[in-house]
Amino acid sequence: MTPDEHRAMRESLGDHAMGRLEGHELATLEAHLQGCPACREELAEVASVLPALGRVDPDRLDHTPAPPPDLGDRIVAAARAERPASAGARTRNRWAPVAAAAAAALLVGGVAGYLVGDHDGIPREPVAVQAMDPTVQATAVAIPHTWGVEIVLDGDGFRSGATYRVVVEAEDGREVSAGEFIGTGASPMVCNLNSSVLRADAEEFRVVDVAGSTVLRGSLAT
Template identity: 55%
Template sequence: MSTHRELREQLGVYALGHGEPAERAALRAHLDGCTDCRAELATIAPLRDRLAGVDPDRLDELPVPPVGLGDRVLAGIAAERVAVPTRPHRRRRVPAAAAAGIAAAAFGVGWLVRPVPDPLPLEPVAVQVAAPQVQATADVVPHTWGMEVQLHGEGFTAGEVYRAQVTEDDGRVVSAGEFLGTGPAEMVCNLNSSVLREDAASFAVLDSSGAVVLSSSL
């Protein structure tokens, strides 16, 4: 348990592409046999690309509101005061409405000036389908922590467990996760593997009997 906890604490460093080669190799070996850590790595991994889009020099900058925003907010408050009857129990609602308007405007400004990361570098790959009822396409996304396969498809038997795997150039087979078939409904599935894109030779999806349903040479 102690070793598992120590390795799990290294997942963040591993996802960012850091760590000593021996530590990264030990963690890759652990990921091959630990579904919990693979699931946690899949959750952490997308944050790495978002962090890469953040400009450290702008972290202390305050959002600058658009020109005239203050005047528009004040004008809206004044118009609301005119529209609301002057009964005492209604006047008390005006400050709350004004505060809500200012908060909404501030949120909108912050959203507009937020750092937006670059889109992921999708690499379309050819897919060979062995099951006649299955239709599928796939894109590969390279990461510093491994490789992601974005699988779009339909016709996978509803409720059946399918297993994905990536084969390295040296023939080593590494798990890329599992998913449930959705029948005729369209399915979008993100599969993650610790194999780096440059080391990957192919990937495949197998059904519950171990038969290859689809494959792709990379």
């Protein structure tokens, strides 16, 4: 599997979760999924939202909680979440079909479409990220915990063997460590980074290399 192939496959995961792939495209993706745990995990994450979107029952609308006021923003954030830093490059986003379905569901019945679903009842929120290093391709989600915000960073292109540290900047300017990781080069990496800054107080997170340069930043501004 080449990184390019992996990238192309990841872009079709949203369509796959919606059942929109067929024939050769479907066969190719399924073959890739067999050998790629990162894509299987990503597919499970994308697919986890879909049941929430399908739960539009007209008879129960009175009991359906109102959509969160920031849902529109979150759809936009999801659509931006994995835009590559290289200017002008157009990449299909695997969340795009899901975001479109969420928007459609809202038009139909005002369902509470929690865009990225949740794991164990804890919402996962896509974070808009910007890579300063063009070889870095990454997406991120933020998970609010009672003890602070967790960032799940999913990407590749971080220099193999190099140490990176991750800091969360709070609204008051404090910079708090969210841990470190070692780059895996072209191999996909999913990394959980935990900080003691509460989600509501977090402004952004940054991935910093050993030289102190920021290679990636993600907006946590609300």
